Amino acid sequence: MNRFRRMIRGTLILTVAVSLLLPGCSSNSGTSSNQQGFVVNLDPVALLASINSSLLNPLPRSIGGWEWQRFATAFGTILTTSTYGLSLQKVSYQSTGADGTPRTLSGLLILPRSASTRPSVPILMFQHGTEPYRQFSPSRYLENQLRPTDYPEVMVAAAIAATGYAVALTDYEGLGDSTGPQPYVHGASLARQVVDMLRASRSIITGSASPCTWNNQLFLMGYSEGGYVTMATTRELQLNHATEFTVTASAPLSGPHDLSGVMRGVMLADTTSKAPYFLPFVLTSYNYVYSGQTALFTPASTMLPAFAGTVPPLFDGNSPSDKISEAMGMSYSPTQLIVPKSTLTSQFLGQLADSTSPVVNFLRENDSYRGWTPSVPIRMVHHGDDELVPFANSQVAFNSFSTAGAKRHVTLVREATTIPLSSDPVMTTHLSAAFPILFNGWQWLETFKR
Numbered sequence: 001m002n003r004f005r006r007m008i009r010g011t012l013i014l015t016v017a018v019s020l021l022l023p024g025c026s027s028n029s030g031t032s033s034n035q036q037g038f039v040v041n042l043d044p045v046a047l048l049a050s051i052n053s054s055l056l057n058p059l060p061r062s063i064g065g066w067e068w069q070r071f072a073t074a075f076g077t078i079l080t081t082s083t084y085g086l087s088l089q090k091v092s093y094q095s096t097g098a099d100g101t102p103r104t105l106s107g108l109l110i111l112p113r114s115a116s117t118r119p120s121v122p123i124l125m126f127q128h129g130t131e132p133y134r135q136f137s138p139s140r141y142l143e144n145q146l147r148p149t150d151y152p153e154v155m156v157a158a159a160i161a162a163t164g165y166a167v168a169l170t171d172y173e174g175l176g177d178s179t180g181p182q183p184y185v186h187g188a189s190l191a192r193q194v195v196d197m198l199r200a201s202r203s204i205i206t207g208s209a210s211p212c213t214w215n216n217q218l219f220l221m222g223y224s225e226g227g228y229v230t231m232a233t234t235r236e237l238q239l240n241h242a243t244e245f246t247v248t249a250s251a252p253l254s255g256p257h258d259l260s261g262v263m264r265g266v267m268l269a270d271t272t273s274k275a276p277y278f279l280p281f282v283l284t285s286y287n288y289v290y291s292g293q294t295a296l297f298t299p300a301s302t303m304l305p306a307f308a309g310t311v312p313p314l315f316d317g318n319s320p321s322d323k324i325s326e327a328m329g330m331s332y333s334p335t336q337l338i339v340p341k342s343t344l345t346s347q348f349l350g351q352l353a354d355s356t357s358p359v360v361n362f363l364r365e366n367d368s369y370r371g372w373t374p375s376v377p378i379r380m381v382h383h384g385d386d387e388l389v390p391f392a393n394s395q396v397a398f399n400s401f402s403t404a405g406a407k408r409h410v411t412l413v414r415e416a417t418t419i420p421l422s423s424d425p426v427m428t429t430h431l432s433a434a435f436p437i438l439f440n441g442w443q444w445l446e447t448f449k450r
Contacts, residue, residue, distance in 0.1 A: 040142055042086040044162045048079040054149040062320035065431030066152045074439035075159040082162035084112035087211050090139045093200035095193045097173055098183035098289045106176035107197045108138040108169045109204060110161040113211035120215040122449055124165045125198055127222030127229040128153045132281060134317035137176040138169040156438050166205050166212055170197040174317060184285035185259060187232035187366050194233040195241060219445045220250040223434050224389060227255025231368035239372055249377040249448045251441035256389050258396040260364035268352055272337035274425050275388050277324040279340040284315045286362060296359055302348045335425050369397035373404040379444045381437045383415040388430035
């Protein structure tokens, strides 16, 4: 980390970071970034300097596992040699909640800009990873520009946009300006909401005020839950929107694609976890999504009394993941990991262990590889030692697609980056590998770009 800081400090003038907030560097300084259409213009070199400055401060524990020296290796050079400047704005758009009601959702749109041309560029739909905390929604970066390291995937998206992409990130229902539960790993609703963000972004990009135009290429990419949502959205676009959109290529990276198999095994495991919060996140989400059909996912049905009244309310968007894990009994200092399933009722564990149960059927309904045979280029990249979202998720998806006859469209790459094992409860292979895998996924998408 210190080497990364010295490298940038030696090549950049840190005071350019101040330009991020100076009058004239946005199209309307002083206007609230909560208003759709407000544009913030950023210089990529200044953005990298701002990242360096932000790294001088402690990182929030819930996102401390992102290794920024790997960002420097993968994306830092892009920001210092970029072709374009950046224009960022929040997008508010109409969609449908997982409960079927109309919702106003939000997201972030990052467009390349040039003083001399109006470039014609692809759209990249970038789906972010698991995040229960509203403050870390992509669009909230506009309100927290002095803390870019709180938004690692926005920084990746910005670097990619600077090479000539229009990059759109939806906040997801329950984050950004949307309150209420998230439909976490509920593929159908998340995919529809991403498609609606795509429509809203297309409308902005094709408008006369946009600094770029769309060349009709469409890419998708995401990591972790974002990889899952990317796969589900690619399915949605192919099956239901083929006359409106043609997917050029899709990179669903390190996603929990096999909820009913591999991830159910993680839920039932007797081993400790550095991120136990994921389990009640799934249960709280499915209680929201399926409450009209079943009581199987209510807190009283799923969680022991010591947790049923305290843990589920934390998924209201106001608690970071580490606080939720602590409410489950995990300790960071001193380190004390827990077995996630230790918070569940025996009755629910019995349902989860029975592959024919209604609970497992709901999980199976949300496996992102089921119900379709890809006819567009897809590349999955996954670290073989990922302990939170095991590699087997992507292997199962690849095997299913191959059996269905889609092997010529789908590839699976085992990420080979060496990740040192760590007893630090914040450090995981899953997060440490994120920047290299995102870079590899984007480099593959680049081979299709025109």
